[in-house]
Amino acid sequence: MFDTVLVANRGEIAVRVVRTLRAMGIRSVAVYSEPDAGALHTRVADVAVSIGPAPAVDSYLSVERVLDAAARTGAQAVHPGYGFLSENVEFARACEKAGIVFIGPPVAAIEAMGDKIRAKQTVTAAGVPVVPGRTEPGMDDAAVAAAAVEAGFPVLLKPSAGGGGKGMRVVRAEAELPGAIAAARREARGSFGDDTLLVERYIGSARHVEVQVLGDAHGTVVHLGERECSLQRRHQKVVEEAPSPLLSPAQRARMGTAAVEAARAVGYTGAGTVEFIVDAERPADFFFLEMNTRLQVEHPVTELVTGLDLVELQVRVAAGEPLPFGQDDVALTGHAIEARVYAEDPARGFLPQSGTVLGLLEPVGTGVRVDSSLAVGSVVGTDYDPMLAKVVAHGPDRETARARLVAALGHTAVLGVPTNTAFLRALLADPDVVAGRLDTGLIERRGEALTAAGPVPPTVYAAAALAELLEAEPAGPVVDRWDVPDGWRLGEPAWTVRRLQAPGGEPVTVRVRGRSSAAEVQVGDGDPLPATARRDGGELVVTLRGLTSRYAVVHSGGQLWLAGDGRVTALREHERLHAAEEGAAGDGAVTAPMPGTVTLVQVAVGDRVEAGAPLLVVEAMKMEHVLTAPLTGTVTELGVTAGHQVRLDERVAVVTPPAADEEG
Template sequence: MFGTVLVANRGEIAVRVIRTLRAMGIRSVAVHSDADAGALHTRLADVAVPIGPAPAAQSYLSVDRVLDAARRTGAEAVHPGYGFLSENVDLASACADAGIVFIGPPIAAIEAMGDKIRAKQTVAAAGVPVVPGRTEPGMDDDAVARAAVAVGFPVLLKPSAGGGGKGMRVVRGPEELTEQIAGARREARGSFGDDTLLVERYLARSRHIEVQVFGDIHGTVVHLGERECSLQRRHQKVVEEAPSPLLSPAQREAMGAAAVEAARAVGYTGAGTVEFIVDAERPEEFFFLEMNTRLQVEHPVTECVTGLDLVELQLRVAAGEPLPFGQDDVVLDGHAIEARLYAEDPARGFLPQTGTLVGLVEPAGPGIRVDSALAVGTVVGTDYDPMLAKVIAWAPDRETARARLAAALGRTAVLGVATNAAFLRDLLADPDVVAGRLDTGLIERRGERLTSAGPPPDLHAAAALALLLEAEPDGPVADPWDDPGGWRLGEPAWTVRRLQAPGGDPVTVRVRGRSGAAEVAVGDGDPRPATAVRDGDQLHVTLGGVTTRWTVAHADGTVWLAGGGHVTALREHERSTGAAAATAVDGAVTAPMPGTVTVLRASLGDEVAAGTPLLVVEAMKMEHVLTAPLAGVVTELPVTAGQSVRLDERVAVVTPPAPAEGE
């Protein structure tokens, strides 16, 4: 077994791999960019090596810098995690040349399955059914457009390289082709360095089911059951579970056998995933999508139902050991469901969010597992993927696992950056999800039903009490001598706070009394008796006889509160910068999130119609096209391609035409 292993990744997967290395007594080496100096994975590892500045291309995606770190620390093997260099032939080849073991499949298997065009040809030759489409290599834009017309709309454009939904575009008609082809190529080139596209038939009511396979160098290839990954948004998985609620034992056996044949076709060793698409109405028909030659994000659900540590198996297989079991020994026990916690705001179209963690509560309990790299002080920026953590629940049956996961998400509090935790809870409560009636379009169809839930009751009252308790934890909730305009003889004074949630109007909250006997009035509402007790980051508030518990933090004029599965930031209105005011200017276009301008579609003086694309902002590997809010002339365009922009920064102004004389 290896004595030292370098983990060529960051975030929760680096933490997860390092924990298995520690359990096996193997010395671990972490690498990190300048942005990740002090991150949790660097603190857990035995050794941490800086490998460059924040941009991934200059750090985590640099084969030379990763190999240099491996040589300097005496690493005998490199574990690439997922994403970044995990399916990179150059890294695998460089490791081989340096006499370092790449913990992954053979180079030939990476090459065969890393190119989706070649992968489909390879497995089709092995008798595995594939999705109808056009997969000729080297198609230019015109060829891609002709292929789309030939396949028939709607079609799916997919990058030949990479994965994770990056660069995938659904095209519903010929009028969309030019724009979508350009966007798919641009995103694929930025994410994978390769803008080759293929065209597939788009199955709108499909289910996405994948099979975990494992092979060793002694000729054994097995599968470890399937995972259902049909709950997706923008082709990115959101919730995964094992086993699939759709498949019968016979269907599971057939799909598993096809996955094993696909792996055998390329001489596969190590951990891999064969992904299939299934018609929700005809589950006996399945089609090969792709094979991921690495560990998957959702591997914990397989670990929960098989009792296996997949990272340990990867290490043992890479060290030359045989798999310690055969296919007949694989038994699936119970049910597991995983939810991906992202730094994003569902109410604002799932736009990526940034911030610094000022408070954190991660759930625990029977059957609950959290894979995370979060800690108070963690900075969530725009350089990397917005996934923060994964919350996983196991139980003997699916319904108990689902209920456990929903409850665990309700106990999750990430303060300092907006997340999708409340959205995930609402998704798990959807009647079709409860019943196991899943498909890849479910989230889009639900739309605002899953994203429009408002903040929990009494949020503003709790925030005001938290602020005043923070100022005077043991004294009066409001000290009249500190309030220049409110104190008078005869009764306690009111202390006034104006608090504003993102996208909402300021709300006036009045508080008076002491923490054990206060009164709170929100807006025009009548005063209600209240008590407030602060215990560390926990705030217990009683209003009208009902007690609620909140996780609370206060930083930079913003109060973060988590309760009832929701996390909300309330800014003290008196201290607000007024940056959002620019959005009220007619024709102003503001950045919906921090990011980088990648493309300018318009120029100063251009006449544009409402909805005309003006520029593209990229953040966390996602593109967002900003359009003209009205018809007129582009009179301000203060940005350039490559420029970084802040949240709500004004990036363009379209001025409507002056009314004609006499109007």
């Protein structure tokens, strides 16, 4: 067994791998880029090594720097986690050349399955069904377009390298092909260093089911059941569960056998996942999508229903040990569901967000597991994937697991960084999700029913006013009555008035008077209500209308963050609101919908554009967003160039309508 293992990754997966290494008595080495100095994964590891600046290509994707860190720390093996170098055949080959064990499959297996084109050819030869399409290597744009027309619309453009939905595009008409091909190649090249594309028929009523496989160097290959990953947005998984509510035991056995045969076809060892797409109306029909030659983000649900530690098994197989069980020994117990917590704003099209973690609540309880890299003070930037944590729940049946997960998400809060936790709770409460009627288009069909932020409850505004009242009160005994900022005066106490506003909402007038132990609060035109507030263990405890709620409260930059009652709210004093929020929609101004980097500028000042025409592309956390003209007119202002770093809501361009042109 290894003495020292380097974890060539960051975030929650690095933390998760380090914890298993520690349980095995193995010394762990973390690597980090400059912005990740002091990140949680560097603190839980035994040793941490700096490997370069923020861009992943100069740090986490640098084969030379990672191997140098391994050599300097005496690491005998490298665990790549997922993403970054985990499916990079050149990295695996370089490890082999350096005499360092790559905790993953052999180079030949990565080559065969890492290239989706070759993977399809390999499994087809092994008798595994595949989705119709064209998988010829080296197709230029014309060939990709021809393949799309041949397959019939809608089609799916997919990068041959990599995964995670990066670079994938659904194309529904021939006219969309040029722009979609260019965007898919650009995103694939930026994420994986390879812009080769393949074309598949897009199956609209689809369920995404994947099978976990394990193989050792002694000829044993087994599967550990399947995971349902159909709840997706932008081809990125959001909620996963094991086992799938779709499959019968016979269907599970058939799909598991196909997955094992696919793994055997390439001499697979270690942990891997064979992904299938299943027609929701005809679950007996399944097609091979790809094989991920690495650990998956959603591996915890398999661990919870099998009782196995997949990272430990990866390490033991890489060290030459045989698997300690066979297929007949694998049993699935209960049900597990995982939800991915992202730094994103569902109400704004799931655009990535950034910020500093000012406060943090993570759930605990029976059957609840949290894989996270978050800590108070952590900086969430735009250089890497926006996933922050995974909240997982296990129970004796699916409904118990689902209910536990909904409750756990209600006690999950990241103050200072907008996240998707409220969306996840709404998704898990959707009637079709509750019933197990899933498909990859469900989130898109539900639209605003799941993603709308909704109005902030009056109780939150009341809690905000009480929090500020409590903060302003003297901590010790009162010597002079005039020192108490409670509005007291001869006669009736005066009201303290504030105008608070939530993102995207209207200003709300909140009045408060009295002391926190005996206050009155009025929200908007509502009736004044008696209320009390006190501190308890760092939390704000508010009693209003006879109901008591607990809030985590943080002040930062003129903003008040409150987490309680299953939601996180950021409120600002109305007078401090940024002027850019007012009236931009109708005046031709184009603002950045997320913090990030401008990767492409497609117009120049003086260009005439039609409404909806692409102006520029902003990239953040490996995702591209095309900014379009809000109206027909002339580009009269362009404040950015390629490579420019933009802030959220920063004005980047202005399109002036024709009438204004003529008047000027």
